[in-house]
Amino acid sequence: MSYTYRYIPSDKENANTLLLLHGTGGNENDLLDIGRFIDPNANLLSLRGNEPENGMNRFFKRLAPGQFDEENLKYHVQDLYTFIADLAQEKKFDVNRIIPLGYSNGANLIAASLYSYANPYSAALLLHPMVPFADGPKEKLDKSQIFIAAGNNDPICAPEESQQLTKEIEEMGGEVNLHWETAGHSITSDELRAAKEWYERLKF
Numbered sequence: 001m002s003y004t005y006r007y008i009p010s011d012k013e014n015a016n017t018l019l020l021l022h023g024t025g026g027n028e029n030d031l032l033d034i035g036r037f038i039d040p041n042a043n044l045l046s047l048r049g050n051e052p053e054n055g056m057n058r059f060f061k062r063l064a065p066g067q068f069d070e071e072n073l074k075y076h077v078q079d080l081y082t083f084i085a086d087l088a089q090e091k092k093f094d095v096n097r098i099i100p101l102g103y104s105n106g107a108n109l110i111a112a113s114l115y116s117y118a119n120p121y122s123a124a125l126l127l128h129p130m131v132p133f134a135d136g137p138k139e140k141l142d143k144s145q146i147f148i149a150a151g152n153n154d155p156i157c158a159p160e161e162s163q164q165l166t167k168e169i170e171e172m173g174g175e176v177n178l179h180w181e182t183a184g185h186s187i188t189s190d191e192l193r194a195a196k197e198w199y200e201r202l203k204f
Contacts, residue, residue, distance in 0.1 A: 001079055004028060004048040007091055012041045017093045019084065020046035021106025023128075025056040034187070035101060038125070038196050043093050045084075049105065051076065059109040066156070068108070070133055076109060077116045099199075101125040103187060104156070108132055114169065119143040123202050125195050128157050128185050131165045142173035147198045149191040151183040 006028045018039055020031035028048040035044045049057040051072070060076040061069040088095040100121055102110040107129035113120050115132055118139040125147045146169055150162035159180075166178045179194045 001050050001083075003050055003083060005087075006032065006044070006046045007087075008032070008044040009091070009093070010041055010043045014094070014097070015041055015043050016097045016099050017043040017045055017088075019098050019100040019110075020044060021059060021100065021102035021109055022046075022049065022057070023104030023106060024049075024053070024058050026103075026106075027057055031101065031103065031106075034192060037192060038101065038199050042099075043091075045087070045091075045093075045098075047080075058105050060105075060112075066130070068132065070136065073109070073112050073132060074116070074136075077112045080109065081113065081117065081120070096122070099123045099125070101127070101195075102129070103127040104129070104185065111165065112136075114141055114144065114146070114172075114174070115139060123147075123199075125149075125199070126165075127187055127191065127195075128154060129165060130157050130161050131168065138168070138172050140173050141169060144169075144174045145202060146174050146176045147195055148176060148178045149181065149187075149195060150178060151181050151185060151188075153183060154185045156185045 018035040020035050022030040028046045049059040051058045061072040100110045107126040111129045112132035123145045127149045166176045181188050181191050
């Protein structure tokens, strides 16, 4: 499946490409300002979810709130991976310098990609993600650095969920920075500042 997207190229050589994936009901414009805040010099590639639910854009189906359609999720993991690889050739950005940043539903698709491919990204930023698979694939992530933002009062993603996701990613070999806010499911300015500080320390 194709995606509606926005691609804003950088004027810098050897720039990273921030792959931006919105939350449920969002669109390809939602995270552009956040992407520019995290890395003013990056290419920005922002996608619109292509699996609508009651008029809301999503990146994969769910059976109920908090219950993912795991087969559909696996399909979209592969679909996204293929789409990005093809677009990288078309737009001539380095596929090895893609760093995804996702919120909620978008973060869950990124998390599912981490479980499904060995070291698919050198780094990723997940804002309020959940564990993508109850008993799914677990690939090696020994070359992946992951930032997770979580809220102590998140009504959608309980703290235990964030802790479990961190534990599983670390068991796969990933290096996780789990950042807590005394907040709910919304993105906060404090977690974005923490994400930016983490991003600026990345080495790869």
